[in-house]
Amino acid sequence: MSMRITQSMMYSRAKADVQSGLLRYTQLQQQVASGKRISRPSDDPAATLRILPLRNDLRNLDQLSGNVALAQETLDTGAASLEDASALMQRVRELTTQASAISSAVAPAVVSSGPSTSPSKPLSQAASAVGSPRRRTQR
Numbered sequence: 001m002s003m004r005i006t007q008s009m010m011y012s013r014a015k016a017d018v019q020s021g022l023l024r025y026t027q028l029q030q031q032v033a034s035g036k037r038i039s040r041p042s043d044d045p046a047a048t049l050r051i052l053p054l055r056n057d058l059r060n061l062d063q064l065s066g067n068v069a070l071a072q073e074t075l076d077t078g079a080a081s082l083e084d085a086s087a088l089m090q091r092v093r094e095l096t097t098q099a100s101a102i103s104s105a106v107a108p109a110v111v112s113s114g115p116s117t118s119p120s121k122p123l124s125q126a127a128s129a130v131g132s133p134r135r136r137t138q139r
Contacts, residue, residue, distance in 0.1 A: 041048040
């Protein structure tokens with residue numbers, strides 16, 4: 001039994017081919033515009049299964065990067081506080097040496113002209129909040 005191909009069937013087939021070509025063209029244009037080959041999981045389910053763990057890894061890397069930056073900032077703040085405390089201790093040593101070298105009558109005047117910072121300054125610097133714009137080193 002043979003089947004007759006009518007004009008209507010040819011028209012319907014041509015119309016379906018044009019529509020599928022237009023759909024494919026629209027998908028390709030969307031890929032070019034977004035820069036992504038997969039915009040929905042249904043575009044490529046197998047690739048979607050490979051992408052999901054990679055996205056999770058990227059989020060973890062971003063979190064780790066933020067943690068490293070915070071740790072570096074904390075170390076910088078601690079180092080700055082230690083430098084300030086060390087300078088203050090050096091000045092106290094100098095004044096103590098000077099006071100022991102001169103007569104005991106003049107010593108109280110020299111010691112009283114000593115460090116211009118209060119002894120509590122290193123403690124307040126150590127307790128300062130991480131991220132304060134007080135003293136940052138340039139990299």
